[in-house]
Amino acid sequence: MELGIGIGWRPEIAAEVEALSGIDWVEAVAENLCADHLPDSLVRLRERGVTVVPHGVALGLGGADRPDPDRLAGLAARAELLGAPLVSEHIAFVRAGGPLTASPRLEAGHLLPVPRTRDALDVLCENVRIAQDSLPVPLALENIAALITWPDEELTEGQFLAELVERTGVRLLIDVANLHTNHVNLGQDPAKALDELPVEAIAYVHVAGGVEKNGVWHDTHAHPVSEPVLEVLAELRSRVDPPGVLLERDDAFPPGAELAGELDAIRATLRKAAPSAGQGPDRAAGRGAAPAADATAGVETPTVAAAPAPAPAGIRDRTAVAQTALLSALVAGTPAPEGFDHRRLRVQSRALAAKRADVVAKVAPELPEILGDGYRAAFLAYAGSRPLSGGYRRDALDFAEHVLITGGPADPAARRRLTSWWQDRSGARPPRRTTRLVRAARAVLVGK
Secondary structure, three states, rough: OOOEEEEEEEEHHHHHHHHHHOOOOOEEEHHHHHOOOOOOOHHHHHHHHHHEEEEEOOOOOOOOOOOOOHHHHHHHHHHHHHOOOOOEEOOOEEEEOOOOOOOEEEEEEEOOOOOOOOOHHHHHHHHHHHHHHHHOEEEEEEEEOOOOOOEEEOOOOHHHHHHHHHHOOOEEEEEEEHHHHHHHHHOOHHHHHHHOOHHHEEEEEEEEOOEEEEEEEEOOOOOOOHHHHHHHHHHHHOOOOOEEEOOOOOOOOHHHHHHHHHHHHHHHHHHHOOOOOOOOOOOOOOOOOHHHHHHOOOOOOOOOOOOOOOOOHHHHHHHHHHHHHHHHHHHHHOOOOOOHHHHHHHHHHHHHHHHOOOOOOHHHHHHHHHHHHHHHHHHHHHHHOOOOOOOOHHHHHHHHHHHHOOOOOOHHHHHHHHHHHHHHHHHHOOOHHHHHHHHHHHHHHHHO
């Protein structure tokens, strides 16, 4: 299926996305959608014939555990609600611990890289096949950006992706911004990765912005697309005509005119990098890539000769131990596992805590309002000793409780507001409207 040119749909820019011209499709974060009801904006886009693809972020298919059936059912329900031709997720792990290690469950709150080893590939392939069997449409998997690498890796990124496709028939979502990120942070050559991966399996492409700080590239999705990222897009286009290309933006949203300008830059890059007449649309060096027409057959589940055998006994246990040790070092301050770059682990740890603070501020905007300039420092101090173990709303409640227990905030009025906020949300059920009004009136009287 030809998707065309698209943009990531986010509630904050719903109106801008609807007003953009030349948009063929949009991608929506699956976990931000209800399984039985669509936002009005997506309903209007679908009525105009705009394709909507759900993009998952929480399955953790690279994790040691088998995929959670409830999460898979939720992703399947959203695909059916949207009438989507495919769904996408990431090659990453997002949680660790639990029964396989007899330790507390830890949540990363972010996408973390899996080791490019045979063990990790065996686990990933089995998890992918479980997901494929549970979904009503084909699955595409995205390469992620990384700040750290695992020691003793056995495969390059391109080799890892190529074998994953060969063993499962899964489609690929190639993020060219992530290839650039890994070039800056890890020294990995994007052109080599593109030469090695099966470009004929690409379902679509992501393009996004980031920023470099102290020699580290941060894949923020909150900055304009940089020229080096467009150069990687051009490298990819010189090898294959991708069925779809999508602009991602997740924060610091610019006006619609700036989004339109970035989309124009993407279109111009694709036109300039297209092979000249007679050269052929594909030239995947050494891989014998299929013609572009085959690369667009993304709505049909690829044929796989045989289902891969289950991961051998013991591999999941070993993977679980290794991933739990790494995640614990990143979010709980335990010693760094042997072989990792300690400086990079500190950078990753700070990045995870900062993202966690940002997300909590979004899901509970009253907290930074009540705590003012002290919110971020207080949250980062809390996060250093309290790993994320549930959702962000639970995290917001636990943080507020922690602040109150430790005697904060110092301002009595702020303390009363934070106490009321926590009480309103921490009970077995939300307080009735009358209760909230009484509390508000009491707070006004006490504050006088």
